[in-house]
Amino acid sequence: MNTSSKSIVTATIAMTVLATALTACNSNPPRATACSLPEGPDLDRAISAARFDLETGCEHQFDQYFQHLLTIAEGDPKKGNKAAFSEFLIWANEEGLLSKRQARETYTRYFGVKYVSLISDYSVCDQTCPRQDEVMREMNRELVDKEQGLLKVSADKREYYRANRLFQETELVLEATCEACGRIE
Amino acid sequence: MKTTTIRDREYRRKFIRRLMGGCLLFMPMAVHASAQTPTIKLFPTTVLEEIKHTGNVAAEMETGLQAVIARLDEQQTLYLESKCEGNEGDPGCEQIARQMGQSYLEMLNIMGDKLPEMETAVNSTSSSLEKRIRRELGQKKTSWSLQELLVGAQSEGGTNADKPALRGRSGMRLSDRFHQYYKLVARSGGEVNSSLAVIASDIYLDMQETSSLIARTREEISRATLMEQLNQSFGTITPEMQEVVAGVKSILFGEEQASMPMTAPPASQPQQGYESPLNL
Numbered sequence: 001m002n003t004s005s006k007s008i009v010t011a012t013i014a015m016t017v018l019a020t021a022l023t024a025c026n027s028n029p030p031r032a033t034a035c036s037l038p039e040g041p042d043l044d045r046a047i048s049a050a051r052f053d054l055e056t057g058c059e060h061q062f063d064q065y066f067q068h069l070l071t072i073a074e075g076d077p078k079k080g081n082k083a084a085f086s087e088f089l090i091w092a093n094e095e096g097l098l099s100k101r102q103a104r105e106t107y108t109r110y111f112g113v114k115y116v117s118l119i120s121d122y123s124v125c126d127q128t129c130p131r132q133d134e135v136m137r138e139m140n141r142e143l144v145d146k147e148q149g150l151l152k153v154s155a156d157k158r159e160y161y162r163a164n165r166l167f168q169e170t171e172l173v174l175e176a177t178c179e180a181c182g183r184i185e
Numbered sequence: 186m187k188t189t190t191i192r193d194r195e196y197r198r199k200f201i202r203r204l205m206g207g208c209l210l211f212m213p214m215a216v217h218a219s220a221q222t223p224t225i226k227l228f229p230t231t232v233l234e235e236i237k238h239t240g241n242v243a244a245e246m247e248t249g250l251q252a253v254i255a256r257l258d259e260q261q262t263l264y265l266e267s268k269c270e271g272n273e274g275d276p277g278c279e280q281i282a283r284q285m286g287q288s289y290l291e292m293l294n295i296m297g298d299k300l301p302e303m304e305t306a307v308n309s310t311s312s313s314l315e316k317r318i319r320r321e322l323g324q325k326k327t328s329w330s331l332q333e334l335l336v337g338a339q340s341e342g343g344t345n346a347d348k349p350a351l352r353g354r355s356g357m358r359l360s361d362r363f364h365q366y367y368k369l370v371a372r373s374g375g376e377v378n379s380s381l382a383v384i385a386s387d388i389y390l391d392m393q394e395t396s397s398l399i400a401r402t403r404e405e406i407s408r409a410t411l412m413e414q415l416n417q418s419f420g421t422i423t424p425e426m427q428e429v430v431a432g433v434k435s436i437l438f439g440e441e442q443a444s445m446p447m448t449a450p451p452a453s454q455p456q457q458g459y460e461s462p463l464n465l
Binding site: 082104158162177 | 314315316318319322323324325326327328329331332333335336382383385386387389390393458459461462463464465
């Protein structure tokens with residue numbers, strides 16, 4: 001190969017590298033475009049990987065990541081998992097991925113005894129009774145999430161029992177209260 | 186003079202700081218105390234007395250009916266053991282059937298006499314409770330604060346034995362049920378708001394159900410009486426008659442012990458778990 005041919009090949013390679021680099025600068029980071037859910041049974045590693053993805057362009061998939069982390073945690077249920085998810089949600093709030101209210105509600109929905117489905121500003125007669133059936137359905141769905149968070153992820157039978165008992169008591173008390181509210185003379 | 190003022194200010198500042206520190210130490214207690222108040226007033230003395238009275242009326246009705254229902258049971262056993270089913274033309278069987286019919290009429294008469302008083306007592310208690318529940322739980326509480334009230338007793342560490350079983354109709358005599366309600370309410374002494382909310386709801390719904398059953402039974406009594414008077418001339422036992430007797434027995438004397446609708450608590454001991462700052 002003569003000198004002129006060599007310089008042409010070198011120039012072509014240099015142009016290609018430059019073009020590739022320019023294209024890369026114009027698009028999202030390669031890790032972020034993948035937005036691949038973390039793999040493996042280790043929750044701490046999965047949380048680290050999720051954090052990286054969520055702060056590099058995958059924030060719109062927060063719910064999927066959170067649900068995937070729950071599924072990974074189900075593989076090794078222990079009470080310490082609650083703290084791991086709490087810290088993850090606090091981090092998500094600090095990163096601006098979730099508001100403080102969203103972080104609290106998400107944590108309580110899965111790991112708390114109380115039901116976020118019951119959050120309201122007005123009286124039971126005025127706000128809850130007109131949609132009593134809907135509220136009970138929402139609570140029922142939330143109890144399923146608590147089953148995942150408290151039982152399957154945290155192995156906390158006692159807290160799940162309390163949540164279950166609270167569901168039954170709330171159902172009874174709401175039934176009676178709404179019956180009484182509906183009979184205003 | 187000026188130096189004294191500055192020193193005074195310093196002392197005042199220190200004093201205020203100490204006072205504030207002291208207040209901070211007491212704050213958790215104050216918050217805890219304020220969380221326990223205000224007490225919800227679901228069971229004033231009048232409601233308590235009404236529950237007691239309803240129990241007494243139910244006991245009177247049961248006493249009146251017990252003998253006649255026992256007699257009916259005996260007659261029915263005799264009827265079956267004598268192989269009278271499908272053998273209605275037999276004079277002996279006809280006689281047993283007529284006797285059963287008379288006992289049945291007697292039962293209907295006693296119920297017809299006693300049910301109005303029972304209905305009044307149940308409705309009066311139900312109405313008083315209804316007003317209390319509407320005001321104390323329906324109007325003064327949001328669903329969130331209602332939930333906090335209910336969850337309160339759980340964290341107060343009450344044993345499961347202290348907690349009321351949900352839904353009243355659990356296979357016991359009507360009078361015993363009211364007697365149990367009275368004891369539950371009287372024993373609690375208004376201390377555990379959350380349990381009282383559950384008890385009040387339970388009693389109220391049970392009363393609603395009982396009231397509706399009484400009203401339906403009263404409507405049926407006159408028709409059943411007429412039908413049985415007609416049947417007396419033929420000496421037959423109708424399936425309807427057997428059903429009515431079975432129904433009355435289940436309302437007044439309870440069915441066989443049904444299993445409670447509550448899930449059993451886990452065997453593990455209460456323990457302090459992880460508390461997230463995010464937990465609502």
